[in-house]
Amino acid sequence: MSLYFELGSEQSDLSAVELKNGLFQALRALGPRNRVLAIPPDMTRFHSGAGNLTSNAYEFYGKSLSAVLPAVGTHAAMTPGQIAKMFGGVPFELFHAHNWRKDVVTLGEVPAEFVHEQSEGKLNYAWPVQINRMLVEGGFDLILSIGQVVPHEVIGMANYNKNILVGTGGPDSINRSHFLGAVYGMERIMGRANTPVRRVLNYAASHFLQHLPVVYVLTVVGRNENGQLAVRGLFIGDDAECFQKASQLSLKTNFFMLDAPIRKAVVYLNPEEFKSTWLGNKAIYRTRMALADGAELIVLAPGVETFGEDATIDRLIRKYGYIGTPATLSAVEKDPELAANLGAAAHLIHGSSEGRFAITYCPGGLNQMEICGAGFSYGDLKSVARKYDPQKLHNGYNQVNGEEIFFVPNPGLGLWAYRGRFET
Secondary structure (H helix, E strand, C coil), X not given: CCEEEEEECCCCCCCHHHHHHHHHHHHHHHCCCCCEEEECCCHHHHHHCHHHHHHHHXXXXXXXXXXXXXXXXXXXXXXXXXXXXXXXXXXXXXXXXCCCCCCEEEEEEECHHHHHHHCCCCCCCCEEEEEEHHHHHCCCCEEXXXXXXXXXXXXXECCCCHHHHCCCCCHHHHHHHXXXXXXXXXXXXXXXXXXXXXXXXXXXXXXXXXXXXXEEEEEEEEECCCCCEEEEEEEEECCHHHHHHHHHHHHHHHEEEECCCEEEEEEECCCCCCCEHHHHCHHHHCCHHHEEEEEEEEEEECCXXXXXXXXXXXXXXXXXXXXXXXXXXXXXXXXXXHHCCHHHHHHHHHCCCCCCCXXXXXXXXXXXXXXXXXXXXXXXXHHHHHHCCCCCCCCEEEEECCEEEEEECCHHHCEEEEHHHHHC
């Protein structure tokens, strides 16, 4: 078990050359490899730096980089245009689409007793260890798991073995891990590296993934003093040390602790990254601990045109809406289809304000009836964006016609919390 490379700090702004050289240093330390699989994130992590690192890996290995499997989880498969934009120079024919409902094998299971313990007695199911069959049957002598460590609503801190076990996971593993996080409480999880969901995945990795030649390439991305994106760190290794180091830096870089709660927040969702509320609700997850009781959250979502990335999940979101924890848990007990799609149930819990603050969604491709049917208030995108122009606002507090608002240009890059709520 080794840490092959580490570089970064809160002040670092690593260049493309530094990232490439760091990756090459780690790959040289690994020794020659003949058949390599890269598992980067999809377009929803475009700003992770993983696209360039995947291209660098192809430059290093050439034809020995045999396949690229984006860790889409339940997200829609990447389009040719997205692949070309994110992974310039990597041949399109190397890319494979992960079908989370069909393309997986089960390697074992985390015992129900362990899940029961981690859920504080709330759940009684085992957790199946499901991953894309390519990882097991592809004959690879290196699997490069590439991604960004950042606060996350389901597991606390994104990436590491989550990229394998959820990003290339199957229906039961994804559904049950998401539901575990939801019933435990997302506000108890976000911004923490050691959580019940992480401990379940660590159990699975230590018992069932040890035979796979996985090496993790982890970035930490923040904003510099000019508000521009900056890669703060790069950590490469084959065990938990690289994740722990990346998590520590991410908490310093991506976790914004506020001394007073926010009364009104405006969050912008880049249309190239956020096409659904399944993805776009990061606007809710990442700001909820910073919002005052009775606050308003306005979501400018020009690219959002659907609810779920999957037809079944989309239909379930439309059927129930974001109705809060008690009502969702009741629906799970009564509806076998929702009980069979616990990831959707978890998402309904995550996307609800639980009646504590108001959510106004301003989508580019969903109408007022659809948005209100899902439990949100509707805002006309053009008129609201004229008032709160994302091109004129800067990250953090702004004054707009005498009104104080807090602007978040990309919720995927951080976690915001009011000190009192987080400490509670």
